[in-house]
Amino acid sequence: MTSRPHKESRKDQAHEFVRGLRRYLEQMEEEGTEYLLISRGKDKDPAPAVPRPLAARRPVVAEIDADIRKCRLCRLSQTRKNAVPGEGGMKKKAMFIGEGPGEQEDLSGRPFVGRAGKLLDKMLAAIGLSRGDVYITNIVKCRPPLNRDPKPDEVVACWPYLERQIKLLQPRVIIALGSPASKTLLDTDQGISHLRGKIHDYEGTPLLATFHPAYLLRAYTVENRQKAWEDMKMVRELLSQK
Numbered sequence: 001m002t003s004r005p006h007k008e009s010r011k012d013q014a015h016e017f018v019r020g021l022r023r024y025l026e027q028m029e030e031e032g033t034e035y036l037l038i039s040r041g042k043d044k045d046p047a048p049a050v051p052r053p054l055a056a057r058r059p060v061v062a063e064i065d066a067d068i069r070k071c072r073l074c075r076l077s078q079t080r081k082n083a084v085p086g087e088g089g090m091k092k093k094a095m096f097i098g099e100g101p102g103e104q105e106d107l108s109g110r111p112f113v114g115r116a117g118k119l120l121d122k123m124l125a126a127i128g129l130s131r132g133d134v135y136i137t138n139i140v141k142c143r144p145p146l147n148r149d150p151k152p153d154e155v156v157a158c159w160p161y162l163e164r165q166i167k168l169l170q171p172r173v174i175i176a177l178g179s180p181a182s183k184t185l186l187d188t189d190q191g192i193s194h195l196r197g198k199i200h201d202y203e204g205t206p207l208l209a210t211f212h213p214a215y216l217l218r219a220y221t222v223e224n225r226q227k228a229w230e231d232m233k234m235v236r237e238l239l240s241q242k
């Protein structure tokens, strides 16, 4: 006769079930199905994983996008044509973050659609990724006039949107594109030449810094292309780890 499991034993079984469910969901995410982990409320024990399908995440992404599109928190709202919240999928759990939209992005409301965007597409393709596999966004969501670097107060004003995106999308790897994005995310004054080629930490998430595709177009040397390729191979390596 099988007796009812002791309370502790049932707890162990429940934990084992949750661990199995987590492994199963991670595997499904690898295969392209995405889920959110939600909590049961602060008055209960730390929550086990409770799946919510990707459909449940979309309204939250859309909510952030809508907040960005109507935002007037800094002077960049006065000169933009369109705010550019970001776009892409999270099949590969990677976020690529540039400094701010350029002219084509401002006109279209989409990130990395100009020449730099085409080069980014090629960089992704070189490691077997497509734009739809990763999320692409910027530190500031509105175009700085004449493509100047974002000013510190603009970065401060816009920062909560990026924080919300990162918290929601929970990337496994963050790739900072170019010096301004790398400096902001790593809170450092060091330039991209010092920061690239290493794995940094952004609040527990591995962060790689590499050249901005727009810089690569301006300085399209064999040496720079080789360095960018080394960086992308590191991205591929990180994404291949379980």
Ligand code: SF4
Residues within 6 Å of the ligand: 068, 071, 072, 073, 074, 075, 076, 077, 083, 140, 141, 142, 154, 157, 158
């Ligand atoms: S750059 Fe950011 S903070 Fe400034 S107006 Fe655009 S969305 Fe708002």
